[in-house]
Amino acid sequence: xxxRDKYEAVIGLEIHAQMKTATKxxxxxxxxxxxxxxxxxxxxxxxxxxxxxxxxxxxxEKAAWAAxxxxxxxxxxxIFSRKNYFYPDLPKGYQISQFDRPFSxxxxxxxxxxxxxxxxxxxxxxxxxxxxxxxxxxxDAGKSLHEGFADTAxxxxxxxxxxxxxxxxIVSEADFxxxxxxxxxxxxxxxxxxxxxxxxxxxxxxxxxxxxxVSVRLRGATEFGTRTExxxxxxxxxxxxxxxxxIDRQIEVLESNSRVVQETRLWNEKEGRTFVxxxxxxxxxxxxxxxxxxxxxxxxxxxxxxxxxxxxxxELPESRRRRLLETYGLSFDDAALLTSGREMGDFYEETVxxxxxxxxxxxxxxxxxxxxxxxxxxxTSPVSPAALGEMIKLIDDGTISGxxxxxxxxQMFKTGxxxxxxxxxxxxxxxxxxxxxxxxxxxxIAANPxxxxxxxxxxxxxxxxFVGQMMKATKGKGNPQLVxxxxxxxxx
Amino acid sequence: xxxxxxxxxxxxxxxxxxxxTATEVCTAVLDRIEAENPQLNAFITVTRESALAQAARxxxxxAAGESLKPLAGVPVALKDNQCLKGVLTxxxxxxxxxxxxxxxxxxxxxxxxxxxxxxxxxxxxxxxxGSSTENSSFGPARNPWNQDCVPGxxxxxxxxxxxxxxxxxxxxxxxxxxxxxxxxxxGVVGLKPTYxxxxxxGLVAFGSSLDQIGPFGKTTRDxxxxxxxxxxxxVHDATSAQVPVPDYLAALDxxxxxxxxxxPKEAMGEGLDPQVKAAVEQALxxxxxLGAEIVExxxxxxxYAIPDYYIIATAEASANLARxxxxxxxxxxxxxxxxxxMYQKTRDLGFGTEVKRRIMLGTYTLSxxxxxxYYLKAQKVRTLLRRDFERAFESCDVLLTPTAPTPAFKxxxxxxxxxQMYLSDIYTVTLNMAGVPGLSVPCGLSTEGLPxxxxxxxxxxxxxxxxxxAFAYEQxxxxxxRKLS
Numbered sequence: 007x008x009x010r011d012k013y014e015a016v017i018g019l020e021i022h023a024q025m026k027t028a029t030k031x032x033x034x035x036x037x038x039x040x041x042x043x044x045x046x047x048x049x050x051x052x053x054x055x056x057x058x059x060x061x062x063x064x065x066x067e068k069a070a071w072a073a074x075x076x077x078x079x080x081x082x083x084x085i086f087s088r089k090n091y092f093y094p095d096l097p098k099g100y101q102i103s104q105f106d107r108p109f110s111x112x113x114x115x116x117x118x119x120x121x122x123x124x125x126x127x128x129x130x131x132x133x134x135x136x137x138x139x140x141x142x143x144x145x146d147a148g149k150s151l152h153e154g155f156a157d158t159a160x161x162x163x164x165x166x167x168x169x170x171x172x173x174x175x176i177v178s179e180a181d182f183x184x185x186x187x188x189x190x191x192x193x194x195x196x197x198x199x200x201x202x203x204x205x206x207x208x209x210x211x212x213x214x215x216x217x218x219x220v221s222v223r224l225r226g227a228t229e230f231g232t233r234t235e236x237x238x239x240x241x242x243x244x245x246x247x248x249x250x251x252x253i254d255r256q257i258e259v260l261e262s263n264s265r266v267v268q269e270t271r272l273w274n275e276k277e278g279r280t281f282v283x284x285x286x287x288x289x290x291x292x293x294x295x296x297x298x299x300x301x302x303x304x305x306x307x308x309x310x311x312x313x314x315x316x317x318x319x320x321e322l323p324e325s326r327r328r329r330l331l332e333t334y335g336l337s338f339d340d341a342a343l344l345t346s347g348r349e350m351g352d353f354y355e356e357t358v359x360x361x362x363x364x365x366x367x368x369x370x371x372x373x374x375x376x377x378x379x380x381x382x383x384x385x386t387s388p389v390s391p392a393a394l395g396e397m398i399k400l401i402d403d404g405t406i407s408g409x410x411x412x413x414x415x416x417q418m419f420k421t422g423x424x425x426x427x428x429x430x431x432x433x434x435x436x437x438x439x440x441x442x443x444x445x446x447x448x449x450x451i452a453a454n455p456x457x458x459x460x461x462x463x464x465x466x467x468x469x470x471x472f473v474g475q476m477m478k479a480t481k482g483k484g485n486p487q488l489v490x491x492x493x494x495x496x497x498x
Numbered sequence: 499x500x501x502x503x504x505x506x507x508x509x510x511x512x513x514x515x516x517x518x519t520a521t522e523v524c525t526a527v528l529d530r531i532e533a534e535n536p537q538l539n540a541f542i543t544v545t546r547e548s549a550l551a552q553a554a555r556x557x558x559x560x561a562a563g564e565s566l567k568p569l570a571g572v573p574v575a576l577k578d579n580q581c582l583k584g585v586l587t588x589x590x591x592x593x594x595x596x597x598x599x600x601x602x603x604x605x606x607x608x609x610x611x612x613x614x615x616x617x618x619x620x621x622x623x624x625x626x627x628g629s630s631t632e633n634s635s636f637g638p639a640r641n642p643w644n645q646d647c648v649p650g651x652x653x654x655x656x657x658x659x660x661x662x663x664x665x666x667x668x669x670x671x672x673x674x675x676x677x678x679x680x681x682x683x684x685g686v687v688g689l690k691p692t693y694x695x696x697x698x699x700g701l702v703a704f705g706s707s708l709d710q711i712g713p714f715g716k717t718t719r720d721x722x723x724x725x726x727x728x729x730x731x732x733v734h735d736a737t738s739a740q741v742p743v744p745d746y747l748a749a750l751d752x753x754x755x756x757x758x759x760x761x762p763k764e765a766m767g768e769g770l771d772p773q774v775k776a777a778v779e780q781a782l783x784x785x786x787x788l789g790a791e792i793v794e795x796x797x798x799x800x801x802y803a804i805p806d807y808y809i810i811a812t813a814e815a816s817a818n819l820a821r822x823x824x825x826x827x828x829x830x831x832x833x834x835x836x837x838x839x840m841y842q843k844t845r846d847l848g849f850g851t852e853v854k855r856r857i858m859l860g861t862y863t864l865s866x867x868x869x870x871x872y873y874l875k876a877q878k879v880r881t882l883l884r885r886d887f888e889r890a891f892e893s894c895d896v897l898l899t900p901t902a903p904t905p906a907f908k909x910x911x912x913x914x915x916x917x918q919m920y921l922s923d924i925y926t927v928t929l930n931m932a933g934v935p936g937l938s939v940p941c942g943l944s945t946e947g948l949p950x951x952x953x954x955x956x957x958x959x960x961x962x963x964x965x966x967x968a969f970a971y972e973q974x975x976x977x978x979x980r981k982l983s
Contacts, residue, residue: 049599049600049601052826053821053826054599054600054601054827055581055587055589055594055597055599055702055703055821055822055827056579056580056581056599056603056698056699056700056701056702056703057601057699057700058698058699058734058735058736058737059736060733060734060735060736061736088817090816090817090820090864092820092823092841094823094825094837097821097825097826098817098820098821099817099819099820099821099823100817100820162837164825164826291865291866293816293817293861293864293865293866293869294864295813295814295817295864295869295873298705298706298707298737299703299706299736299737300736301736301737
């Protein structure tokens with residue numbers, strides 16, 4: 007029995023996702039990412055004396071979508087609170103967040119998750135339900151810059167462009183038992199938030215950040231072990247690796263008869279380990295209290311025309327994945343791929359509709375189309391679902407062969423022309439006229455008597471040679487199936 | 499031009515008759531500030547140049563035959579916690595000693611739009627924390643009636659400036675009596691509007707759920723006129739109310755016949771100076787003569803108002819004042835070696851004693867383990883105080899109390915005893931807790947020749963009723979003019 011079998015990990019995740027609005031949560035400043043330092047600021051997000059916050063309606067709408075994506079219950083009344091702490095990138099000395107009356111409560115996702123083998127390949131996908139405790143709305147802080155200036159040794163700088171950018175914080179229950187479960191959950195969460203357009207999901211720009219609470223306990227124990235919190239994990243890989251490291255570290259601590267210390271830690275990617283940021287004793291007392299500058303947030307669908315209907319119309323990614331799997335008989339991988347984004351799913355289903363062939367549509371998109379178009383840019387693919395569907399139809403009705411289709415597809419991409427047009431330009435579709443093909447076959451067999459004799463003597467591999475000759479003679483347009491049949495018959 | 503006792507009505511009559519110009523009036527006021535401010539210390543900043551430029555624009559408009567805007571050519575003092583773009587706004591604190599805001603408060607912008615001329619920024623208790631204007635890092639302001647006495651606070655500079663004719667109108671801010679108490683001590687009219695009536699955008703916050711900007715004037719009519727300009731919803735303040743602004747001047751008919759004036763028994767008891775009590779009782783008799791009905795009523799929880807106020811206000815203040823950290827604006831101590839040291843020394847040297855006391859109080863009451871016992875309980879008491887008023891207004895149209903328990907006290911008299919100082923707001927803080935409007939109007943002089951004010955209280959957004967009640971008294975019993983020192 008390994009130590010990992012002896013112990014069980016218990017993991018909870020807090021995700022901060024930037025909500026996709028053009029302006030900040032409490033003022034009209036832009037949320038644009040790469041502006042000049044401090045260009046997107048005003049008295050409100052600079053925390054100047056006398057400035058007051060006013061809630062951006064767009065943030066509420068995005069938060070409602072995020073709640074919808076995660077099956078959270080939007081609360082009719084939620085309350086903003088001040089979270090007090092001093093830091094140079096926190097202009098007011100408090101963050102406006104939500105505390106005991108959050109925007110939404112009690113959500114869940116039920117998604118496929120799998121452990122990975124040593125090559126990182128999934129071993130076995132299983133459905134698992136992860137509960138979500140709450141999601142609240144808050145403002146982001148600015149950014150402190152400690153490096154890269156001539157006077158770095160003496161001074162730090164502050165960029166407040168991010169101050170007041172709207173975030174939602176999604177707090178899970180401690181339902182994860184491995185780093186890969188956490189990984190699959192965060193992946194799904196990002197997909198779901200992007201799916202409903204609540205978040206742009208851009209990890210490099212910090213649009214999604216994760217704090218992981220990890221503890222371990224003897225397998226079978228019911229009490230939780232002492233947990234640590236590893237903060238600011240901003241990539242899927244870091245999340246998975248930091249959690250794995252923490253699990254092993256805590257097991258090691260327990261195995262050496264020590265106690266795990268409750269503390270906040272940070273992940274160091276270069277060294278591949280977590281290290282202490284602050285201990286429990288140094289933990290902040292945030293002194294939360296209701297924000298007097300903002301009235302309670304009364305959420306009412308009536309204030310957002312069409313929102314409720316739009317949500318009811320929106321099929322969430324996991325539902326769609328399951329429907330595609332069941333309705334079209336797709337493989338697990340194809341169904342996952344074709345619901346990796348909302349536009350991908352739309353593209354696929356439109357192609358199915360245009361072609362009448364779900365399997366072929368899946369194959370063409372996953373192999374040929376995605377070799378040429380990035381998944382996230384599928385909506386602007388030069389070959390539309392209708393065009394791809396038309397091409398698949400031409401294969402299915404025998405007008406073109408699979409091989410020809412690859413050439414046609416390539417040309418569709420380059421020229422933007424339809425499959426029908428291209429086939430015409432190529433001098434028509436494949437030759438399925440048996441009389442014509444038989445004439446070619448007779449000629450070829452006559453011209454290659456030695457090979458014909460050898461074939462008949464049992465060297466059946468020579469069929470390939472004859473097929474090649476036939477294709478050459480028909481300029482690649484011979485119906486492959488008929489060519490095979492006719493050759494076999496004539497040589498037989 | 500004699501500016502003694504000048505009111506907006508008189509001034510506008512003179513402008514309309516072309517008897518004077520805004521420039522002439524403004525110059526006279528500025529000259530008087532120059533002469534008297536060294537003693538009174540009512541102003542922290544005098545904005546002579548921009549005031550004269552504003553006056554010139556008013557004169558141009560007058561010459562062009564434009565009709566007078568509500569405050570055209572009226573010299574106004576702004577309390578120094580209200581942002582005016584490009585002009586030093588210090589909150590009487592060292593920590594904001596060099597702060598020049600890049601934007602203008604909504605209320606201030608409305609005054610400018612109405613044609614007001616800003617003559618300067620008025621002295622105050624640091625961050626509006628105090629009741630005597632002695633907590634100013636620019637030195638105390640003095641009472642024009644007796645310069646050994648305080649003008650009250652925290653808007654003491656504003657009240658003193660109006661009383662001494664260093665302006666015609668002034669703005670104050672009132673978190674727990676800071677307009678009404680100095681109005682009472684300086685013998686002028688001061689109004690704290692309903693919470694939400696006037697935008698707080700650009701008012702440096704002290705207790706965000708309590709703060710209101712309000713007007714000071716020499717007459718109820720002037721105060722009514724100024725409130726009409728200040729009031730209204732502001733998209734930049736989520737707590738400003740979307741309640742229509744009535745014509746406050748039109749409501750002044752001086753008729754109080756049948757008006758039920760309630761006197762909370764708690765306000766006439768222990769701790770009240772006999773002279774103040776006598777003056778208020780005389781005013782009640784005067785109202786009865788005018789046809790009002792005097793009713794005894796009760797605010798049973800008002801005894802908890804002061805402690806309750808010092809929990810809520812300081813809790814909010816502890817967060818509101820966190821932004822003064824030396825990082826982005828204002829005073830920063832030099833030579834600190836670490837961030838922590840920079841914070842600590844900046845705030846230690848930048849804030850005065852009373853401000854630090856309140857930050858510590860507020861931080862304490864919000865701390866984990868104490869929150870429920872203090873802040874949460876205080877919020878519940880606050881609800882009780884609000885209900886007290888609701889009940890009282892079931893049988894009364896307005897309430898009447900003394901504004902302050904005593905006339906103006908001597909400088910230094912209460913500085914060593916913060917609790918005594920806090921008690922000078924005992925009749926006023928309750929209104930802030932409940933959000934209802936209150937007005938202080940002069941109702942007598944003490945034997946020492948110091949003004950005494952009474953406080954009128956009305957339900958939420960009933961400022962018209964409040965103003966008319968004061969107006970009726972004022973018409974029947976004109977307040978004696980201050981003898982110039």
